[in-house]
Amino acid sequence: MPTRVRKAVFPVAGLGTRLLPATKTIPKEMITIVDRPLIQYAVDEAREAGIEQLIFVTGRGKSALVDYFDVGFELEATLRDKGKSLDVLDPSNARFGEVVSVRQQVPLGLGHAVWCARDIVGDEPFAVLLPDELMFGQPGCLAQMVEAYDKVGGNLVAALEVPESETHKYGVIDPGASDGRLTEIKGLVEKPAPGTAPSNLMLPGRYILQPEVMRALDAQEKGAGGEIQLTDAMAKLIGQQPLHAFRFEGERYDCGGADGFVIANIAMALKRQDVGPAVKAFLSTAKARGAV
Numbered sequence: 001m002p003t004r005v006r007k008a009v010f011p012v013a014g015l016g017t018r019l020l021p022a023t024k025t026i027p028k029e030m031i032t033i034v035d036r037p038l039i040q041y042a043v044d045e046a047r048e049a050g051i052e053q054l055i056f057v058t059g060r061g062k063s064a065l066v067d068y069f070d071v072g073f074e075l076e077a078t079l080r081d082k083g084k085s086l087d088v089l090d091p092s093n094a095r096f097g098e099v100v101s102v103r104q105q106v107p108l109g110l111g112h113a114v115w116c117a118r119d120i121v122g123d124e125p126f127a128v129l130l131p132d133e134l135m136f137g138q139p140g141c142l143a144q145m146v147e148a149y150d151k152v153g154g155n156l157v158a159a160l161e162v163p164e165s166e167t168h169k170y171g172v173i174d175p176g177a178s179d180g181r182l183t184e185i186k187g188l189v190e191k192p193a194p195g196t197a198p199s200n201l202m203l204p205g206r207y208i209l210q211p212e213v214m215r216a217l218d219a220q221e222k223g224a225g226g227e228i229q230l231t232d233a234m235a236k237l238i239g240q241q242p243l244h245a246f247r248f249e250g251e252r253y254d255c256g257g258a259d260g261f262v263i264a265n266i267a268m269a270l271k272r273q274d275v276g277p278a279v280k281a282f283l284s285t286a287k288a289r290g291a292v
């Protein structure tokens, strides 16, 4: 059995420019999907997969993210005085020592963000979750990946098919042999030029990686967009360690921009028993009016 994955890195230093003006003062990851900040979904997914340590790679203006997982003493006291339940706060209350944060002082790329957590990760496998990508599955994406990882070990990345016209926006896999939901990876390209992608299987931002990837990142080599890319560091491990793509079963919502955020809000609201019926009724009326 491979070494258990206990730590997860959340790269959350980005400026979220596609969501300005909101992100002028609110970290993108704190914008809500229904009534929870986006980060809560990724953290819930990690905890469900057995992750015990949440490592946030943050930057200036992102303190609200770390504060969110702290205890809200005044808030709790006020709720208690009013006889209100504190249960709603449960997911945001971290266990003692569960949250660790480190700064990425300069935006040098995703690979660099992950590398900033190298000393906290140490010499064990770890997960990386990009919170912009809201993954909905039962169980969640990372839990599905951990189950597959227990069988194959090595490095594992989630993979999803996208239309060929979109591959230039992502990390893309050159696939080898498949076995069920697992596919061997022969090569990886970050943001291939249109028409040059080796497949339409993209990386939607969920990874289980061996610590050796940090050694590959030590070189700080720049790739697509002049940034230090995680995709390139993983590609360097091909031939040295197993690297598989895992086609996860579920839905993916890209919350990097306003359209994706609105769509994710509607999709997640419809799944909820409390707010779902009202949203569904609104959509039906809008459809009847011809607005949809």
Ligand code: G1P
Pocket: 110, 130, 133, 169, 170, 171, 172, 190, 202, 203, 204, 205, 229, 230, 231
């Ligand atoms: C990053 C990764 C890319 C991945 C994408 C998923 O790109 O570098 O491989 O496909 O996230 O959202 P970014 O969106 O930061 O440019």
